[in-house]
Amino acid sequence: MKKENEExxxxxxxxxxxKNIxxxxxxxxxxxYAKKLPNVVVAEENMFLCSDPGRNQIKEAIKKYKLNRVVTSHCTPTLHQETFRTVLKESGLNPFFHENVNTREHxxxxxxxxxxKATDKAKVLVAGGIYRVxxxxxxxxxxxxxKKSxxxxxxxxxxxxxxLDLGKAGYKVYLVDKMPHxxxxxxxxxxVFPTDDCPICILGKKFHEIRTTKEIEVITYAELKEISGFVGNYKVKLIKKPRYVDENKCIGCLSCVNVCPVRVPKEWDEGLTYRPAIYINYPAQFPRVPVRDEKSCINCGACKRVCPTGAINFEQKPEEIELEVGAIIVATGYEEWKPKELEEYGYGRYKNVxxxxxxxxxxxxxxxxxxxPWRPSDARFDKRTRKLIIDGKPPKRYVFIQCVGSRDERYFSYCSKICCMYSLKxxxxxxxDVDPNAEIYMCFMxxxxxxxxxxxxxxxxxxLGLRIIRGKVSEIRENPDKSLTVIVEDTLLGKKIQLNADLVVLASALRPRKDARELADKLRITLSGDGFFKELHPKVGPVDTVTAGIFIAGAASGPKDIPDSVASGSAAAARAMALLGKGEIEITLNxxxxxxxxxxxxxxxxxxCPYGAIKxxxxxxGRKAKVSEIECQGCGAxxxxxxxxxxxxxxxxxDQIFAQIEGIIKAAKELFKDEPIVICFACKQCAYAASEAAGTSRLKYPPNVFVIRIPCSGTIDPAYILKAFKEGADVVYVGGCEPGSCAYVDGNLKAEKRVKFVKNILDKIGLGSERLEIFWIPAPEAKKFAEVAKMMVERARKLGPNPLRVKEMKIPMKITR
Amino acid sequence: MKEGVKLNNLEKLFECIKKIAKRNPEKILLPNTFFIFGSVKYDESKCIACLTCYENCPLGAYDVERKFDLSMIKKIDLSKTYWKRAIIYQLIMEIAVKDLEGYVEVPEGLPGYGSVKHNEDLCISCRKCVDLCPTGALSFECEFDMKKIWR
Structure with missing residues (x-):
């Protein structure tokens, strides 16, 4: 701890x-160079600072020279900042008495x-770090x-x-589904591919395990209403919709289902078949309790009369359930896209597509x-027997069309990943199983x-005889007998082919659930550009989200097949266990x-505050603001x-950022005398990550761009920008996430307004708004980062030096505008 | 009184005063607890445009002015203003190559810069804004401008 007047x-x-650095x-x-900087007692080098000998060198130096601040210069802080903070902690210093200078990626x-020039830039960045620390x-x-739940x-x-993973590890689990099962x-x-076993058999085993695991409480036909609290202590309210059947009394005899006189199209079968008003979706469903559809029910009471246990209750009301949980796993899955907009395929217009x-x-x-399979044009509903009648020959010729909506810039630019496999299946x-002589054509990219x-x-x-055609379908026409003519552009033969089909099957894209945005807002997590839930890091944080204690699993974060979904379910469970396992969590008040x-x-x-953490x-x-340190996510808006x-x-x-700016520009003025000085404030979520990526892919850009890392572009304060100009920066720019993808809801838009305001000021006071800019640089866009850096240096050259710097250099002032 | 807020009782009272008043005094001093009369004074140099008054005024007597007065920076005593504002103003003064004059437009949705405009005709002197103002930019004067009656 810092004592008064401690040296x-x-x-x-x-x-x-x-050899990297x-x-x-x-x-x-x-x-x-570092030895000459203020308060530096010792400056050393090491081949691999992150290795055991490297870390020991720091520890020994701390002991020997009685150090109380440490600056390390190596790779990006994302990688090894934590390593060296731990070294300080082990040496009895507060971990935040450390500063990381990035001399590899930058x-x-x-x-x-x-x-x-690289050596000069390293010196400049080191000076910034030493002034800052x-x-x-x-x-x-x-x-x-x-809460261990x-x-x-x-x-x-x-x-x-x-x-199952969590329940078997002894955690209380509430498994909630919005379906009745x-x-x-x-x-x-x-x-299900690739083993072609039936999913019901696999699920049946899992259902049995759920039934026998005491820790798991299944709540079906329920949806999330609201959520409050913070990591480890979430308070959740669920709304359980009335199913009008008492789950505890029902024995699953299905007498009610058999007597119901009503028939309506069955949503579970995409409207291809019919169901009663009180129904189950599939015989093996768990829980095997029917649900009454209030809208189609005619209130005849037949089901009530036949129910042997008196489980049916028309008076049921929506029920609110309150839960306290430590973590939440979002595994809400996907929806199939209904390709009605894709008019050339005629889905929705032609019955047999x-x-x-x-x-x-x-x-x-x-x-x-x-x-x-049958042709939907041959099916009709017989009112007398209340059954689906199919009169007509079974289909013989099938045409499968792949990539419907997926990999299509107009609809979904991503690959839906499982369509190829399920079409093959x-x-x-x-x-x-059906017809070994069937003709199946598969048109694919x-x-x-x-x-x-x-x-x-x-x-x-x-x-087995699947006929494959590499090419895109350009048109589908319906013939009078309801069969279809498909015109395909065969790219391998280079000509148009005409196919006749009884049934055309579209491998439609998987899309995020329609309520994904609403759910994301409730849970305070973000969506990626494709509308699926966004993971914290696509590689090293695939099941984490920006909100601590909320994890994503399965196809909710993007199309996945069953093995991947199961793996990510286990991964999310393991992450939740890692979080809650000790019964308490450590929160750094950073x-x-x-x-x-x-x-x-x-x-x-x-x-x-986007999280309501400061009030x-x-x-x-008097009136004072107070931060709820647990709810605060640290964006700095x-x-x-x-x-x-x-x-x-x-x-x-x-004062820390001011010191860093001072250090960087002071050194840069000396080492980059005739060069423009460009300062970049980079959000660590995107622009800084892009700068790391630029390093990894060795993209060159001018060395006089100095990056200052901030937690979110929303942290940017007009004072930072003005300070940089005051010290002598020629051009300043801010790098933020693209609108809609800010990790802290809308920090980037807040930054944009502040930057706009400072630009207006700069115009009025004669510096010119061209000296300041804000860019959206998403994390994977290393190229954009390098291009922006180049562009801003060019602009600085064009605009000429900052008038204040000119004054200092005692050169006659010239405003080049 | 303007249209929009019609305080019939108040108008009646004004009529009565007009009738019985023998002379036409400029201003009268009122006791501090005397509501309804009196006026709100606004000091732009103290205002930080937090918009608390704008959001809490029951009659909507405040308008947001999305303009930041640059010339104000010179007038303010920086040692008396808030710490970060003093830093920002100081920096602006130091980097300015032109004279600090004119107004800077403030983007919508950026609190902290700009000012508000108080519309006295709509004000009913409830003093809610004065009580809530965190900076003391709004103050209450217990003087009543008699011109209001004679107008």
């Missing part, structure tokens, strides 16, 4: 990273062609007790797996034809059979903080907006 002793450590940057020079990997303050961690939303294969979309498929999910329902052995089912046993599966089906002496209770921060309260000292400077984002405080 600040900084240790500086430069890593070679093998040392091969370009003159490490000795950087170390010598220096050696992007300026490898100019070792001289002088202002660092200790940040404490607190311990919070957590988990809410799993969605009872598909991912949700079931997550619930579990199973998800998986239960609708007649068979169906989707693959509809074919799956026809092929289901429990269906009305016991797994034999359906072809196999028809050719083996590419067959993507990537997965264990998938390629073999594809080969098997080709041997978040917003209020200085009560400065706070005047104006409430601006409260308006800025103004009436206290005996409040700090950037606070007019008095009372609210600060810890570790990104005004």
């Amino acid at each position: 600040l002793r900084i240790g500086f450590f430069q890593c070679h990273c093998g 040392g091969g370009v940057v003159n490490v000795k020079e950087v170390v010598e 220096v050696s990997w992007v300026h490898y062609d100019d070792p001289k 002088l202002k660092h303050k200790p940040i404490e961690t607190i311990r919070v007790k957590v 988990v809410l799993v939303l969605g009872g598909g294969p991912a949700g079931i797996q997550a619930a 579990l199973g998800g979309n998986m239960a609708r498929l007649g068979k 169906i989707t693959q999910l509809e074919l799956a329902r026809m092929l289901d052995p429990e269906g009305p034809t016991h797994g034999k 359906h072809a196999k089912m028809i050719l083996t 590419d067959v993507r059979a990537a997965g264990k046993y998938y390629e073999e599966y594809y080969r098997d089906i080709q041997k 978040k917003a903080e209020v200085n009560e002496e400065l706070c005047i209770g104006c409430g601006i921060c409260q308006k800025m 103004v309260y009436e206290t005996y000292k 409040c700090a950037g907006a606070c007019p008095t400077g009372a609210v600060m984002r810890r570790n990104y405080e005004l």
Whole structure:
């Protein structure tokens, strides 16, 4: 802890990273340079600082030289900041007395062609880090007790797996499904690839396990109403819709289903078959309790009369259930897109054009034809017998069309991943079980059979006689006998082919659930550009979300097949266990903080906070803002907006960023004398990640761009920008996430407004708004980062030096505008 | 009184005063607890445009002015204003190459910069804004402008 008037002793450590840094940057020079900087007691180098010898070197230096601040210069903070913070902690120092300088991704990997300038840039960044660390303050961690229970939303294969893993590990699990039963979309498929076993049999085993695991409580026909609280202590309200059948009394005899006189199209079968008003979706469903559809019921009471246990109750009301859980797993799955907009295929217009999910329902052995497909134009509903009558020949010629909506810029640019496989599976089912002489044509762009046993599966089906055509279908016409003519552009033969078909089956795209946005808002998590839930990191955080304690599993985060869904369900369960396992969690207060002496209770921060974590309260000292440190996510939007400077984002405080700017520009003025100085404030979620990616892919850009890392572009304070200009920066720019993809809801838009305002000021005071810009640089767009950097340096050259810098250089001032 | 807010009782009272008043005094001083009369004073140099008054005024007597007065920066005593504002104003003064004059447009949805406009004709002197104002930019004067009656 910092004592009063304690002398600040900084240790500086430069890593070679093998040849990664040392091969370009003159490490000795950087170390010598660092020794001359204020308060630096010792400056050393190491081949691999993150290795055991490297870490021990730091520990020994801390002991030997009585260091109380440490600056390490190596790769990006995303990778090893935590490593060195731990070293400080182990040495008895507060971990936040450390600062990380990025001399790999920002220096050696992007300026490898100019070792001289690369070394200079490294020195500049090191100076920034050393000035900054002088202002660092200790940040404490607190311990919070957590509830050892988990809410799993969605009872598909991912949700079931997550619930079972958690339940068996001894956690209380609430498995919630909005359908009247579990199973998800998986239960609708007649068979599942690549082993062609029936999903009901697999699910049946899982249902049995759920039944026998005491810790799992299944709540079906329920939806999330609202959620409050924070990681480890969420309070959830569910609305359980009335099913009008008492789940505890029902014995699943289905007498009620058999007597019901009503018939309406069955949603579960995509409207291809008919169901009573009191119904079950599939015989093996769990729980095997019918549900009464209030809208189609004619209130005749027949079901009530036959029920042997008196379970049917028409007076049931929606029920509100309150739960307290430590974590939430979202496994809400996907929906099949109904390709009505794609007019060339005629779905919705021609009766015999169906989707693959509809074919799956026809092929289901429990269906009305016991797994034999029919032409929907031949089917009619007989009112007298209340049965589906199919008169007409079974279909003989099928045309499967792949990539309907998927990989199409007009609809869904992503690959739906499972369409190739389920189309092959359906072809196999028809050719083996239904009609070995059926003609099946599959029109595809590419067959993507990537997965264990998938390629073999594809080969098997080709041997069975599946005819494949590489080409896109341009038109479908209906003939008078309701058969269809399909015109395909065969790209391998280079000519048009005309096919006759009894049934055209579209492999329609998988899309996010329609209520995904609403659910994301409730849970305070984000959606990616395609509308699925966004993971924290596509590679190393595939089941985490931006909100701590909320995980995503299965197809809710993007199209997945069953093995992947199950794996991600287990992964999410393991992440939840890792979070809650100890019964308490450690929270580092690396978040917003209020200085009560400065706070005047104006409430601006409260308006800025997207999480409701900062609020103004009436206290005996007057109205003061207070941060709920557990709910705060640390974006710093409040700090950037606070007019008095009372609210600060810890570790990104005004004087810390000021010191970093001072350090960088002071050194840059000396080392980049005739060059423009460009400062970039980069959001660590996107623009900074893009700068890392630019390093990894060795994209060159001018070395006079100096990046300052901020937690979110919403942290940006007009003061930061003005300070950079005051110190002598020629051009400043801010890098934020694209609108709609901000990890903290809308920090980027807040930043945009502040930047716009400062631009207006710059225009009025004569500096010119061209010197300041904001860009949207998404994390994967390394190229864009490099291009923007180049562009801004060009602009700085064109605009000429900052007038203040000119004054200092004692060159006659010239405003080049 | 303008249209829009018609306070019949108040108007009647004004009529009575007009009738019985022998002379035409400029201003009269009222006791502090005397509501209804008196007026709100607005000091733009203290205002931080948090819009608390705008959001809480029961009659909508406040308008947001999306303009930031640059010339104000010179007039303010920086040692007396809030810490971060002083820093920002100081920085603006230091980097300015032109004289600080004119107004800077404030984008919509950016609190903290700009000012408000108080419409006295709509004000009923309930003092809610004055009580809530965190900066003291709004103050209440217990003087009643008799011109209002004679108008």
